[in-house]
Amino acid sequence: MDTEVDPDSIVWKPVSFTYIEYQKGDPLGFVLAWSSLFPIFAVAGFATHIYFRRETHTICFFFGVVMNEMLNMTIKYAVREPRPTSHHTGIGVKYGWPSSHAQFMWFFSIYMTFFLHLRSYALTKADVVWKICATLLLLLLAIVVCYSRVYLLYHTTNQILWGGIIGTVTGSLWFAVTHLLLTPHFSYVVNSRVGEWLMIRDSTLIPNVLWFEYTCSRQESRTRNRKLSSAPKQQ
Numbered sequence: 001m002d003t004e005v006d007p008d009s010i011v012w013k014p015v016s017f018t019y020i021e022y023q024k025g026d027p028l029g030f031v032l033a034w035s036s037l038f039p040i041f042a043v044a045g046f047a048t049h050i051y052f053r054r055e056t057h058t059i060c061f062f063f064g065v066v067m068n069e070m071l072n073m074t075i076k077y078a079v080r081e082p083r084p085t086s087h088h089t090g091i092g093v094k095y096g097w098p099s100s101h102a103q104f105m106w107f108f109s110i111y112m113t114f115f116l117h118l119r120s121y122a123l124t125k126a127d128v129v130w131k132i133c134a135t136l137l138l139l140l141l142a143i144v145v146c147y148s149r150v151y152l153l154y155h156t157t158n159q160i161l162w163g164g165i166i167g168t169v170t171g172s173l174w175f176a177v178t179h180l181l182l183t184p185h186f187s188y189v190v191n192s193r194v195g196e197w198l199m200i201r202d203s204t205l206i207p208n209v210l211w212f213e214y215t216c217s218r219q220e221s222r223t224r225n226r227k228l229s230s231a232p233k234q235q
Contacts, residue, residue, distance in 0.1 A: 032148035102163030
C-alpha cells in the first residue's frame, strides 16, 4: 500500500553542474552567473562544430580542452583545498584549487589567441583589425568569468589566479604540440580509410576557409543549374 509523502519534506537537488547561484535582486550577480556558463556553451559549440565540420584542428583543440579538464580534476582531488563558502547548493566538486572555470577560460583564450595570430591568415587590413578585436574580446571574457567566480563566492582569488596560470601554460603547450607536432600528420589522417569514412578534413593550407567554401558552393550551384536548364524536358 502506497504511503503519502509530505511535499514540504522533499529536498530537491539539481541534476547538472550548470546550477549557479547568485544573490536575489543583484543584477550584476545575475549577469556574472550567466557568464559563468560560458564553458558549457563552448563545449556545446565544440560538439556541434566537430559534428558538422569534421576539421582536424578543431578535433585536436577539443582533445586539449578535455585533457585540461582532466588535469584540473586530478589536481583538485590531490590538493583538496575547500571552496571559500558552504552556502551554495548543487556544487558538483567541493574542492576549489585550482578553479576549473579559470583554467578552462585561459586555456581557451590563449589557444585561440595563438591560433588567430599564427594559423589564421590576414589577407586585408580588416582581417588584422578583426583578429585584434577578437583577441581582446577573448581576454576580456576570460577576465569576466574569473571575476564572476570570486564575486559569487565559488572561489578565492588565489584559486582563480592559479587556475589562470595553469590554463595559460597548458593552452600554450597544447597549441605548440598541435602546431609543430600534430599538424604535419593531418594529411595522413584525412587520407586514411577511417578519415575518409568519417569525412575528416584539413584546411590548414587554405588561407580563407570561409571564402573558399563560399566560392566552391557558388560554383557547384551554378554548374548544377546549368545542367538542370540544359536537360531535356519530359513531355
